[in-house]
Amino acid sequence: MFPLRISxxxxxxxxxxxxxxxxxxxxxxxxxxxxxxxxxxxxLLLRLLAGLLPADGGTIRWGGAARPDGRLAMVFQQPMMxxxxxxxxxxxxxHPQALSAAERNARTNHVLARVGxxxxxxxxxxxxxxxxxxxxxxxxxxxxxxxxxxxDEPTASLDPSATEAVERIIREIxxxxxxxxxxxxxxxQATRLADDVVFLxxxxxxxxxxxxxxxxxxxxxxxxxxxxxELPWRIAFEH
Amino acid sequence: xxxxxxxxIAVLGLLFGAAQAGETLLVASTTSTEQSGLFxxxxxxxEQATGIKVRVVAVGTGQALDIGRRxxxxxxxxxxxxxxxxFVAEGFGSYRKDVMYNDFVLIGPRSxxxxxxxxxxxxxxxxxxxxxxxxxxxxxxxxxxxxxxxxLWKESGVDPKTLAGYKETGSGMxxxxxxxxxxxxYTLSDRATWFAFRNRRxxxxxxxxxxxxxxxxxxxxxxxxxxxxxKKEAAERFAQWLTAPTGQQAIASFRADGQQVFFPNARK
Amino acid sequence: xNMRQRNSAWLIALTVCGSAGYVLLADCDPRLLxxxxxxxFVSLSALCIGALLGLPLGAWLAVSRFPxxxxxxxxxxxxxxxxxxxVGVLVYLALSRSGPLxxxxxxxxxxxxxxxxxxxxxxxxAAVARQIIEDAWQEYAPEFSLIGIGRLHAVGLLLADCRFSxxxxxxxxxxxxxxxxxAVMIVGGNIEGxxxxxxxxxxxxxxxxxxxxxxxxxxxxxxIILGLNVIAHALRTWASRRYG
Numbered sequence: 227m228f229p230l231r232i233s234x235x236x237x238x239x240x241x242x243x244x245x246x247x248x249x250x251x252x253x254x255x256x257x258x259x260x261x262x263x264x265x266x267x268x269x270l271l272l273r274l275l276a277g278l279l280p281a282d283g284g285t286i287r288w289g290g291a292a293r294p295d296g297r298l299a300m301v302f303q304q305p306m307m308x309x310x311x312x313x314x315x316x317x318x319x320x321h322p323q324a325l326s327a328a329e330r331n332a333r334t335n336h337v338l339a340r341v342g343x344x345x346x347x348x349x350x351x352x353x354x355x356x357x358x359x360x361x362x363x364x365x366x367x368x369x370x371x372x373x374x375x376x377x378d379e380p381t382a383s384l385d386p387s388a389t390e391a392v393e394r395i396i397r398e399i400x401x402x403x404x405x406x407x408x409x410x411x412x413x414x415q416a417t418r419l420a421d422d423v424v425f426l427x428x429x430x431x432x433x434x435x436x437x438x439x440x441x442x443x444x445x446x447x448x449x450x451x452x453x454x455x456e457l458p459w460r461i462a463f464e465h
Numbered sequence: 466x467x468x469x470x471x472x473x474i475a476v477l478g479l480l481f482g483a484a485q486a487g488e489t490l491l492v493a494s495t496t497s498t499e500q501s502g503l504f505x506x507x508x509x510x511x512e513q514a515t516g517i518k519v520r521v522v523a524v525g526t527g528q529a530l531d532i533g534r535r536x537x538x539x540x541x542x543x544x545x546x547x548x549x550x551x552f553v554a555e556g557f558g559s560y561r562k563d564v565m566y567n568d569f570v571l572i573g574p575r576s577x578x579x580x581x582x583x584x585x586x587x588x589x590x591x592x593x594x595x596x597x598x599x600x601x602x603x604x605x606x607x608x609x610x611x612x613x614x615x616x617l618w619k620e621s622g623v624d625p626k627t628l629a630g631y632k633e634t635g636s637g638m639x640x641x642x643x644x645x646x647x648x649x650x651y652t653l654s655d656r657a658t659w660f661a662f663r664n665r666r667x668x669x670x671x672x673x674x675x676x677x678x679x680x681x682x683x684x685x686x687x688x689x690x691x692x693x694x695x696k697k698e699a700a701e702r703f704a705q706w707l708t709a710p711t712g713q714q715a716i717a718s719f720r721a722d723g724q725q726v727f728f729p730n731a732r733k
Numbered sequence: 734x735n736m737r738q739r740n741s742a743w744l745i746a747l748t749v750c751g752s753a754g755y756v757l758l759a760d761c762d763p764r765l766l767x768x769x770x771x772x773x774f775v776s777l778s779a780l781c782i783g784a785l786l787g788l789p790l791g792a793w794l795a796v797s798r799f800p801x802x803x804x805x806x807x808x809x810x811x812x813x814x815x816x817x818x819x820v821g822v823l824v825y826l827a828l829s830r831s832g833p834l835x836x837x838x839x840x841x842x843x844x845x846x847x848x849x850x851x852x853x854x855x856x857x858x859a860a861v862a863r864q865i866i867e868d869a870w871q872e873y874a875p876e877f878s879l880i881g882i883g884r885l886h887a888v889g890l891l892l893a894d895c896r897f898s899x900x901x902x903x904x905x906x907x908x909x910x911x912x913x914x915x916a917v918m919i920v921g922g923n924i925e926g927x928x929x930x931x932x933x934x935x936x937x938x939x940x941x942x943x944x945x946x947x948x949x950x951x952x953x954x955x956x957i958i959l960g961l962n963v964i965a966h967a968l969r970t971w972a973s974r975r976y977g
Contacts, residue, residue: 278875298879306876308894309976318890322881350976370880491841500941505925522841522922536830537840639940646942664942692830694838 227289227296227373228254228405230275236283237270244270246429248284252407254373256421257400259437260409263452266426268409269303272376275407276300296373303379305363307351312343315351316366323370337365341395357388364395368402375399377408381415393419413453417441425449489518490699493530493538495609496637497567498682499523501657503727506719511706517699525637527607533557533685536692540700542707544609544655544682558685564707565716565727566681569613570659571672572642573651581651587675588621595623598630600650604641605633609680614653617677642668655680660721681730684708707731740970744963764926769953772930775843775917776910779850783910784903787855791862792888795870806863812856821919824849828920841922846930849916854906861902866891897972904965908958 235248244267252258260268274281276298288294308315313334320330338344341361346354351362360380367375377396381389396419400406410416416423420437427448433440444450498504499521508519522532526543533541534557542564543549552558571590573581579597584590594601603625604611618625625631630650634641638658645652646666654662659670672678684707686700706712708731716729794806826832828840828848839845869891877887892899914932921928923937931954938947 276879300879302876306873308890310893319880321886322883352976520924520927522924637940639942643942662942664944694830
């Protein structure tokens with residue numbers, strides 16, 4: 227499944243070019259953070275990797291194969307919640323795997339404890355707060371024991387304490403052995419979590435560096451501008 | 466969840482089972498016998514005597530005969546002599562027996578602008594209605610009453626379809642009388658249903674007793690040779706009871722509005 | 734009085750009126766009770782069958798994609814408006830002794846009425862269920878496909894997820910069954926004490942000119958149907974508060 231090689235990826239949803247010849251190579255370890263301004267194509271890239279929509283050009287190779295041979299899980303910005311209990315909202319995701327009911331139950335309880343939702347197992351999922359929902363969605367993904375976990379701006383709408391809880395869980399998932407690929411526009415979060423950083427702008431990968439090197443000295447002008455908070459304003463004036 | 470479902474099935478089964486207890490007989494008959502209340506009077510006596518519970522589907526004579534042809538009933542009690550005899554001749558019925566007769570009456574608004582009361586006979590009355598152009602409501606449903614009405618029109622030499630005020634409701638005697646009451650029209654009804662009818666407004670009997678208005682009823686057991694599943698014995702007992710002295714007496718003692726409306730005439 | 738107290742008051746008032754009416758009836762005429770009881774039995778049985786078959790059918794149709802699916806969906810929606818007399822005639826022809834299912838001898842019995850009303854209610858429930866579940870499916874489809882949920886499992890999850898909206902749809906089917914007269918008249922024969930239900934009794938009494946009795950029966954029928962709608966509304970409100 228790894229290394230993941232993307233070459234010349236293009237995507238024009240609704241006629242507007244968002245990704246324009248994107249090249250990227252990712253290893254199978256650690257947390258890779260996709261950084262970029264709003265509209266730079268972070269979510270689109272994740273969806274393309276998840277196979278939710280077809281690309282208009284370019285290739286994606288998973289360790290040489292056309293399809294990933296390990297399990298993929300994704301947590302969306304607004305994760306879906308069935309009108310069922312917290313427990314059921316995790317357990318149902320395990321049915322496609324060949325597990326007994328007891329095993330599913332055990333795994334569900336285990337991940338719910340690790341994300342700190344064990345005390346709410348029987349409650350209706352739709353009544354959870356935003357932070358709790360994200361933790362539930364992470365629990366669902368984690369219970370599946372994915373090889374690759376895709377996260378689309380997981381803490382975009384959360385307060386600092388909820389954000390901290392979610393970040394802790396993401397680190398634990400990485401420790402468990404999954405590769406994490408997440409998008410964010412929160413620089414602080416990127417500095418806290420990233421092992422390596424992928425910076426997206428103008429439909430392409432402008433930089434792909436280890437986090438240390440990127441934050442110490444970004445190579446591209448766009449990245450520097452982004453870090454200084456200027457990028458969105460520059461785009462508005464130049465176009 | 467599963468055992469609750471099974472319990473429901475069991476209860477349903479019991480209900481259906483209970484409904485089948487005791488022998489039942491399905492009789493297709495006419496609306497005039499049911500709506501006049503005759504069956505309500507007669508059938509409990511029959512059940513008491515024989516233990517057979519009779520279920521009556523009350524439709525027009527033509528439809529009752531069709532039900533018999535399809536084998537969906539065990540016996541028929543209808544009033545269209547000609548149609549009954551061809552039913553038996555075609556092999557759908559075992560035989561036909563006279564049971565009773567009642568008569569038809571010409572109904573119309575009390576004011577009687579067409580002069581039906583003054584006419585010489587029933588055919589004359591219909592001709593008077595045709596001339597006056599006043600409305601006439603017909604059942605139009607191939608019932609015994611409808612075929613009798615058509616015979617009357619034929620006798621009077623008038624084609625009712627040519628009349629501007631002629632309306633066919635395609636329904637039973639009750640709805641037809643309702644329409645006549647509401648629109649001040651003339652109509653032909655059997656006496657029994659008329660007596661039991663509650664919504665008369667200003668309608669009244671304008672003509673009765675004419676030989677053309679005589680209306681005989683016959684009972685026919687459906688032929689088991691044609692439809693093997695029919696309840697042959699129960700149907701026979703029904704026909705026999707109706708034509709025996711007990712049944713005949715029961716018919717004679719039925720009163721609608723304080724009057725006798727059905728007259729037994731089974732041959733000894 | 735806040736909203737909850739007001740709703741409770743309505744429900745209590747309705748129950749009291751309904752019970753009072755029922756008690757009056759019981760004094761009045763045991764035949765009336767028989768008629769009301771049979772109406773409820775036939776319509777509720779038809780509802781169970783219609784729901785057991787219609788809900789999974791609607792759900793499966795909502796999540797499936799195959800050539801001709803659109804035509805099937807349109808046909809199902811059209812069947813919602815199937816006239817009850819048409820269903821009555823078709824079931825009559827099927828159950829008649831001269832028909833394909835004649836050997837069962839089901840014509841002119843409560844069973845035939847249940848069959849006819851099931852045929853009426855099934856497309857209604859299936860069509861509404863399809864719409865409800867398809868709307869939910871739009872929301873869940875991407876995640877379901879990522880997780881790898883199979884179609885059968887998806888149907889089960891969606892039925893559980895939409896259970897409150899589906900209950901309301903089912904109650905709509907019950908309303909349709911209880912208020913129709915064409916089908917039960919034709920296949921039941923309106924036999925006194927055996928296949929006479931509220932609607933056919935109203936038709937008969939009206940044709941006999943006994944309008945007072947017709948109106949009484951009509952009021953009882955309306956009270957039952959109104960009660961059903963009150964329950965449906967209360968259920969929906971409670972569910973959204975409890976389950977979001």
